Each structure stands twice: as C-alpha cells, then as structure tokens.
Amino acid sequence: MNQGRLTRVLDSMKEQNIPQMIISDPLAIFYLTGKWIFPGERLLALYLNVNGNHKLVINKLFPQEKDLGVELVWYEDTQDGVEILSNYVEKDKVMGIDKIWPSKFLIRLMELGGGSKFVNGSPIIDYIRMVKDDEEQELMRKSSLINDDVMDKLIPYVVKGLTEQELNDKVRELYKEAGCEGVSFAPITAYAKGAADPHHVTDNSKGKHGDCVILDIGGMKDNYASDMTRTVFIGEVSERQKEIYNVVLEANLRGIAAAKPGNRMCDVDLAARNYIEEKGFGQYFTHRTGHSIGLEDHEFGDVSSVNTDIIKPGQVFSVEPGIYIAEEGIGVRIEDLVLVTEDGCEVLNKYTKDIIVVPDGE
Ligand SMILES: [Mn+2]
Numbered sequence: 001m002n003q004g005r006l007t008r009v010l011d012s013m014k015e016q017n018i019p020q021m022i023i024s025d026p027l028a029i030f031y032l033t034g035k036w037i038f039p040g041e042r043l044l045a046l047y048l049n050v051n052g053n054h055k056l057v058i059n060k061l062f063p064q065e066k067d068l069g070v071e072l073v074w075y076e077d078t079q080d081g082v083e084i085l086s087n088y089v090e091k092d093k094v095m096g097i098d099k100i101w102p103s104k105f106l107i108r109l110m111e112l113g114g115g116s117k118f119v120n121g122s123p124i125i126d127y128i129r130m131v132k133d134d135e136e137q138e139l140m141r142k143s144s145l146i147n148d149d150v151m152d153k154l155i156p157y158v159v160k161g162l163t164e165q166e167l168n169d170k171v172r173e174l175y176k177e178a179g180c181e182g183v184s185f186a187p188i189t190a191y192a193k194g195a196a197d198p199h200h201v202t203d204n205s206k207g208k209h210g211d212c213v214i215l216d217i218g219g220m221k222d223n224y225a226s227d228m229t230r231t232v233f234i235g236e237v238s239e240r241q242k243e244i245y246n247v248v249l250e251a252n253l254r255g256i257a258a259a260k261p262g263n264r265m266c267d268v269d270l271a272a273r274n275y276i277e278e279k280g281f282g283q284y285f286t287h288r289t290g291h292s293i294g295l296e297d298h299e300f301g302d303v304s305s306v307n308t309d310i311i312k313p314g315q316v317f318s319v320e321p322g323i324y325i326a327e328e329g330i331g332v333r334i335e336d337l338v339l340v341t342e343d344g345c346e347v348l349n350k351y352t353k354d355i356i357v358v359p360d361g362e
Contacts, residue, residue, distance in 0.1 A: 001032050001054075001069040004133065012124045013050050013096070020049045020089060021096030021121035024105075027295050028098070028125050029056075030223070033068045043081035043105055046070070047088055057085045082108040089114045096121020126300035130292055131314040137339060139224040140294070140316050144337055144348035147218060147226035150174045151351045158213055160234055160360040163204045164189050175219040184225035185297040188216035195231070195331030196324045198287055209235040209360050214333055218297055225297045227318055228349045229335035235360035242355065244323050244332050247279045249353055252334045255289055255303075255319035259338045259345040265307035265317075272321040273305065281323045290318035293337060315340045316348070 009032070013021060023029060023046040030036050037044055037058065045057040057073045058064070059081070064072060073088070075081040082105050089095065095115025097106055099122040110118065132140060150171070157170050167189040175183055191207045194200040195214040207213060211234045218227035231248075233241060255272035269289040276285045290303030293316055301309070303317050320335030334353055338345040 002034060005032055005128065006048075008128045009048065009125055010050055012128060013048070013121075016124065017094065018096040018119060018121055018124065019051075019093045020047065020115070021124070022047055022085075022098055022101060022109075023121070023125065024098040024101045025122075028129070031125070031129060031295065033070065035064070035066065035068055037062055037064075041102075042077075043075070043085070045081075045085055045101075045105075047085060049090070053088070055085075055088050057081055080108070082114075083112060085109070086112040086114040092116050094119060096124065098122055123300075129294060129299065130301045131312050132294060132316055132339070133314070136224065136294065137314065137316075139222050140226075140337070140339060141348060143219065143221040143224045143226040144228070145350075146175075146178050146180060146221050147228050148349055148351040150178055150217065150219065151215065151228060151230055154215060154217065155230075155232060155356060155358060158207065158215070158232055158234065158358045160209060161206050163206050164191060164194060164202045165204055167207075168202045171215075171217050178219065178221075180219035180221045181223075182220055184218035184220045184227060187218075188214055188229075190214045190331065191234075192329040192331075193326070196326045196329055197331070198322065198324055207234050210238065212237075212241055212330055212332060214331055216333065216335065223295055225293050225295070226348075227293055227297055227335065227337060228351065229320055229322075229333045230351065230353070230356070231332045231334060232356040232358055234358055237355055237357050240328070241330055241332070244281070244325075244330055245355055247276060247281055248321055248323055248332045248334050251275045251285075251321040252319055252336065252353070255321060256336065256338055256345065256347060259311065259317070259319065259340060260343065261311055261313050261340060263311050265301065265303050265309050265311060266305050268303050268311075268317075268319060269305045269307075272319065276321060276323065284323045284325050285321060286324065287322070290320050290335075292317045311340055313340050313342050 322333030
C-alpha cells in the first residue's frame with residue numbers, strides 16, 4: 001500500500017472518530033494499493049482499522065501476483081464473503097462504509113451486527129484524494145499537456161459539413177494516437193443549437209457557416225484524467241457571438257484568479273458567475289463553474305456557489321463557465337484545469353483562448 005496515503009487516511013479516521021471502515025470503490029482501492037481490481041458484482045472490500053490489522057477481502061477469481069502490502073482474505077463464489085469479512089471487524093465500534101457499497105452487502109453486514117453504528121466513510125478518502133500529492137500533480141500536468149496537443153490536432157478537423165458524430169469519433173482516435181488509454185468522458189462536439197444545450201447528446205447534425213462549436217474533451221493518461229473546453233467558429237464570428245465569447249473568457253479568467261489557497265470553492269464559482277450576471281447573461285449560465293478531477297473526470301469537490309470548503313494547495317479542478325442561449329443557437333464554454341499552488345494556481349491547459357475561426361471556403 002502507498003504508506004503516505006494510508007497514513008493520511010488513518011489519521012483522518014482517528015480525527016473523525018471512525019475507528020474502522022470498508023472501502024469498496026475500485027478507484028479508492030487503486031489509490032491506496034496501486035492495483036486495479038474490478039470485481040464486477042462480487043464483493044471486494046478493503047477493511048481498514050486505526051489499530052492496523054487491515055484486510056482485503058477478495059474473490060479467488062482475482063488472484064494477485066504482486067504483494068499489495070495488505071493481508072488478503074480469500075473467499076469463493078459458494079461462500080458468504082460478507083460473513084467472512086464480519087469475522088475481522090470490531091462489532092462494538094462505529095463502522096465507516098463506502099458510499100458506493102451495494103446495499104446487498106451493507107444490509108448483510110448489518111444483519112451480522114458488523115458495527116455499533118454505520119456511517120458514510122467516503123468523505124475521509126474523498127477529501128484526501130482531492131489534494132494531489134507530487135506524483136499525482138506530475139501525472140495531471142502530463143495528461144493536460146496531451147490534451148492541449150489533442151485540441152490542436154482536433155480543431156483543423158472542424159469543417160463545414162462534418163457531422164457531430166464524425167468529429168466525436170475523431171476525438172477518440174486522437175487520444176489513442178497520443179498514447180492515452182482512452183477518453184476520460186464522452187467527448188462533446190456540438191454545433192450551434194447543440195452547443196446551446198448543455199445536455200446535448202452528439203447527433204448527426206452538420207456544421208454550417210457561422211456556427212459556434214463546443215469542443216469539450218479529455219483523455220486518460222497513466223490513469224489520470226484531463227478535461228478542457230474550447231469554443232470555435234466556422235467561417236465567421238458575429239458581433240453577438242464575439243460579445244458572448246468575451247464575457248465567458250473574462251469569467252473564466254476571473255474564476256482562475258480566485259483559485260488560490262484560503263479562498264473557498266464558492267469564491268471561484270462566484271467570481272465567474274457574478275461577472276456573467278453583471279453583463280446580463282446570468283440566466284444563461286445554468287451549471288456550476290467546475291468540478292474536481294484526478295483518477296476520475298468528475299471527483300468529489302464541486303466548484304459551486306454552495307461549496308464553502310477552503311481551497312488547499314494540491315487541489316485540481318476545472319473552471320468552466322458558459323453561456324447558452326437556445327433561442328439564438330449560441331453556446332460558448334471555456335474550460336481549463338487549475339492546480340492550486342502555495343499562493344495561487346497553475347493553469348494546466350496552455351491552449352490558446354483567443355477566438356478561433358476555422359475556414360469554411362466561403
Ligand atoms: Mn469539465
């Protein structure tokens with residue numbers, strides 16, 4: 001197990017009076033052990049106790065060659081894995097439970113009296129994962145550098161007549177070519193009306209002269225996600241589009257300026273949101289300003305107006321304000337990832353935010 005991360009988890013458990021907990025999310029188990037194990041519907045449970053005696057309860061179908069630094073407890077398909085797990089827990093003490101542990105397991109553990117009280121243990125590990133250690137920061141930088149490069153290669157493919165789906169397929173291809181494991185989320189390649197709908201699903205509509213095009217893309221490199229959005233224009237950009245673009249750009253810059261230790265997450269949201277409201281577009285900015293990111297594209301830690309958590313060095317999150325006006329078929333979003341430093345933040349995306357108009361031959 002990664003001793004630094006494990007120690008941080010155990011210290012936090014002590015602080016919060018959760019003497020034992022069960023972690024089942026494969027991402028959290030990877031974070032601590034360095035090993036991906038995808039058990040499907042079968043039980044996989046990392047049991048942590050502040051006094052040591054940690055166990056990984058795992059099905060025999062997933063043999064482990066490498067020493068994971070934790071004692072493995074095996075069970076077979078014909079056995080009750082939760083009952084085996086319950087033999088190791090302290091039944092008279094509080095038990096932290098992973099927020100995504102299927103209730104079929106939790107209910108069984110409750111039937112067996114596997115704890116005096118059951119609480120959500122996930123915030124412990126979520127808050128620790130939110131602050132990236134040096135190794136993770138380096139991986140996040142690398143992942144975003146590749147994303148800049150993919151954006152640069154993608155934009156020339158934005159031409160009149162290409163469907164959203166064709167452009168979307170291209171995105172997936174470019175990440176493979178760049179040496180990524182794949183995309184970190186379903187890419188968004190949306191023209192005009194689609195761009196103006198934040199929940200738009202990629203379809204076969206074609207890009208036309210004068211369209212704004214939202215490109216919201218990210219890849220997975222060495223298990224770490226990238227995520228960036230740029231909005232470009234086909235053939236020409238109207239005065240109205242330019243006005244909206246510049247408001248979103250300024251909101252993005254103001255959000256980034258507010259991303260520093262001591263500020264709250266909501267200060268980043270409000271810095272972007274207040275500016276968009278001031279300019280009269282408040283009703284068209286319908287989502288939160290961003291989200292934390294790391295092993296997953298969307299991680300615990302919203303950049304929203306209600307998150308009052310204080311920002312800490314090492315956090316990585318997106319700043320992605322947008323304006324979406326359905327009746328005008330205009331949508332603009334500009335997104336960068338930031339890594340919080342001791343006195344501000346490092347913007348992980350270097351790709352230009354100047355207005356880009358791709359030629360369409362007219
Ligand atoms: Mn994002």
